[in-house]
Amino acid sequence: MELRSEQIKQGVARAPHRSLLKADGITDEEMGRPFIAVFNARNDIIPGHTNLDKIAEAVKAGIYMAGGVPFEISTIGVCDGIAMNHEGMHYSLVSRETIADSLECAVQGHAFDGLVCIPNCDKIVPGMILGALRVNIPTVFVSGGPMLPGVQPGGCGPTTDLNTLFDGAGKVAAGLMTEEELAYFEDTACPTCGSCSGMFTANSMNCLCEALGIALPGNGTIPAVYSERIRLAKHAGMKVMELVQKDVRIRDIVNGAAVSNAIECDMAFGGSTNTVLHLTAIAHAAGCPIAMDDWDAASARTPHLVKLQPAGPRPLIDLYHVGGVPAVMGELGKLGLLDEGALTCMGPLPAYLADCCPEADGEVCRTGENPYSAAGALRVLHGNIAPDGAIVKKAAVDSSMLCHTGPARVFDSEEEACAAIDGGCIVAGDVVVIRYEGPKGGPGMREMLTPTSAICGRGLSTSVALITDGRFSGATKGPAVGHVSPEAAAGGPIALICEGDTVTVDIEGGALTLHVSDEELARRREAWEPPAPKHDYGVLSKYAKLVSSADKGAIIL
Numbered sequence: 206m207e208l209r210s211e212q213i214k215q216g217v218a219r220a221p222h223r224s225l226l227k228a229d230g231i232t233d234e235e236m237g238r239p240f241i242a243v244f245n246a247r248n249d250i251i252p253g254h255t256n257l258d259k260i261a262e263a264v265k266a267g268i269y270m271a272g273g274v275p276f277e278i279s280t281i282g283v284c285d286g287i288a289m290n291h292e293g294m295h296y297s298l299v300s301r302e303t304i305a306d307s308l309e310c311a312v313q314g315h316a317f318d319g320l321v322c323i324p325n326c327d328k329i330v331p332g333m334i335l336g337a338l339r340v341n342i343p344t345v346f347v348s349g350g351p352m353l354p355g356v357q358p359g360g361c362g363p364t365t366d367l368n369t370l371f372d373g374a375g376k377v378a379a380g381l382m383t384e385e386e387l388a389y390f391e392d393t394a395c396p397t398c399g400s401c402s403g404m405f406t407a408n409s410m411n412c413l414c415e416a417l418g419i420a421l422p423g424n425g426t427i428p429a430v431y432s433e434r435i436r437l438a439k440h441a442g443m444k445v446m447e448l449v450q451k452d453v454r455i456r457d458i459v460n461g462a463a464v465s466n467a468i469e470c471d472m473a474f475g476g477s478t479n480t481v482l483h484l485t486a487i488a489h490a491a492g493c494p495i496a497m498d499d500w501d502a503a504s505a506r507t508p509h510l511v512k513l514q515p516a517g518p519r520p521l522i523d524l525y526h527v528g529g530v531p532a533v534m535g536e537l538g539k540l541g542l543l544d545e546g547a548l549t550c551m552g553p554l555p556a557y558l559a560d561c562c563p564e565a566d567g568e569v570c571r572t573g574e575n576p577y578s579a580a581g582a583l584r585v586l587h588g589n590i591a592p593d594g595a596i597v598k599k600a601a602v603d604s605s606m607l608c609h610t611g612p613a614r615v616f617d618s619e620e621e622a623c624a625a626i627d628g629g630c631i632v633a634g635d636v637v638v639i640r641y642e643g644p645k646g647g648p649g650m651r652e653m654l655t656p657t658s659a660i661c662g663r664g665l666s667t668s669v670a671l672i673t674d675g676r677f678s679g680a681t682k683g684p685a686v687g688h689v690s691p692e693a694a695a696g697g698p699i700a701l702i703c704e705g706d707t708v709t710v711d712i713e714g715g716a717l718t719l720h721v722s723d724e725e726l727a728r729r730r731e732a733w734e735p736p737a738p739k740h741d742y743g744v745l746s747k748y749a750k751l752v753s754s755a756d757k758g759a760i761i762l
């Protein structure tokens with residue numbers, strides 16, 4: 206089989222190229238072997254990425270064992286938790302595209318034969334998938350793995366995680382927690398390297414890499430500090446060599462069937478709402494575009510089987526102990542909800558289900574007979590505020606708030622909304638509206654974990670709803686509806702809401718309704734002016750000009 210890398214290695218004209226490769230220390234014996242890019246996002250700032258050097262060493266060992274030649278290449282990453290609630294969060298979603306671009310440049314630039322991607326946190330996983338789909342060579346993903354959860358003093362009681370701190374800040378402000386208690390959680394809720402230990406965005410995306418078929422079983426749930434993850438990484442290095450030999454490329458795996466299976470798993474295990482943005486973008490990049498209606502249909506037909514933080518008290522490690530994503534896939538396969546025409550890096554899906562998927566334990570991973578709910582954990586909404594769609598993690602909403610009507614409290618930025626919540630100006634019954642935080646208007650569609658945590662921390666999540674054209678963290682819980690499309694900066698109806706208007710957030714019925722006459726809305730639209738761009742240089746300026754709406758995955762057109 207002709208290797209892609211032959212174009213930089215074969216013949217007299219490639220003597221300069223071989224000379225440079227020999228400057229890398231490549232021997233004549235290695236020259237004829239497949240060249241594999243090990244695309245690694247290791248850095249010192251993201252706790253989920255500080256161990257990726259160990260993962261990369263294991264991946265390279267696996268590639269060598271299987272007769273390949275690995276070349277490690279670095280890329281960037283943003284820690285959403287550290288970027289939260291300040292200027293930095295404008296760059297988080299933007300970095301997804303930067304990472305995709307960097308992968309495309311690095312892998313195409315050197316004509317690699319295969320690719321192993323080593324992400325872990327929120328935007329790095331989808332960024333690498335988007336880049337890999339553009340390059341379309343044999344590819345395997347192996348992430349850094351989830352962080353262990355924290356524990357209460359004395360080690361008993363509910364586990365803790367990053368959300369304990371975000372909620373805790375609100376509780377201290379409301380006098381529901383002491384600063385000493387918060388200081389204890391600050392020291393203990395994030396006890397190891399790894400991605401934050403609930404079913405937040407990073408873990409959702411790493412679990413979905415298994416459902417898409419581009420990662421080995423266990424990728425989403427084997428803890429970062431377990432030696433099993435080192436063995437998983439070695440097997441990932443060996444697996445990519447197998448795919449190179451068979452010429453099985455990522456787009457042979459990530460197709461309509463795989464995307465459909467990923468959406469089913471997402472609904473079943475209650476992934477972050479950010480997965481809707483990322484899987485929609487991934488489907489577009491894979492040439493099998495999906496729409497909000499596809500999410501709606503999946504939500505209606507897929508039972509909610511796994512309830513982890515923030516939807517319930519269990520940390521992700523509980524799913525690991527009962528078989529991880531394969532247990533969820535096995536149950537969905539039994540229910541006939543998976544497209545068995547899919548191919549995975551392990552082989553055809555039917556064999557994968559038979560060989561790799563244990564029985565659901567019935568408690569952590571429930572069965573179709575006793576789901577948490579017959580409908581999926583995520584819910585799409587429309588209505589006259591969100592004609593192109595909006596999304597909520599219904600599984601994390603108290604049943605008392607599945608349909609709420611109240612006065613709109615309107616803010617044109619996250620900062621303004623936080624000041625009002627922290628100032629005690631938001632009261633039971635209110636509907637907080639945060640706008641001009643969309644993909645273009647933000648720009649960068651910031652995550653609103655701080656305002657949603659402030660509402661929860663003050664005990665208002667059973668009486669206050671929040672809607673935004675921004676998005677939410679995977680750790681967000683409560684009646685928080687995001688991705689409202691079209692966004693305010695594009696003239697969406699959310700821009701026309703006035704302070705005090707009556708708004709209904711109907712999560713059960715799937716509609717966001719502004720109770721204002723069509724004539725009044727027409728008058729307001731007439732008077733509306735698009736906002737001036739917030740940046741006239743740099744990556745945010747470029748992004749604001751090129752990004753699509755959230756219902757299209759906030760893709761760069």
Ligand SMILES: CC(C)(O)[C@@H](O)C(=O)O
Nearest residue numbers: 285286405406678679680
């Ligand atoms: C900080 C978190 C938990 O990573 C959040 O950004 C998410 O999206 O899950």
Ligand SMILES: [Mg+2]
Nearest residue numbers: 285327406678
């Ligand atoms: Mg995030």
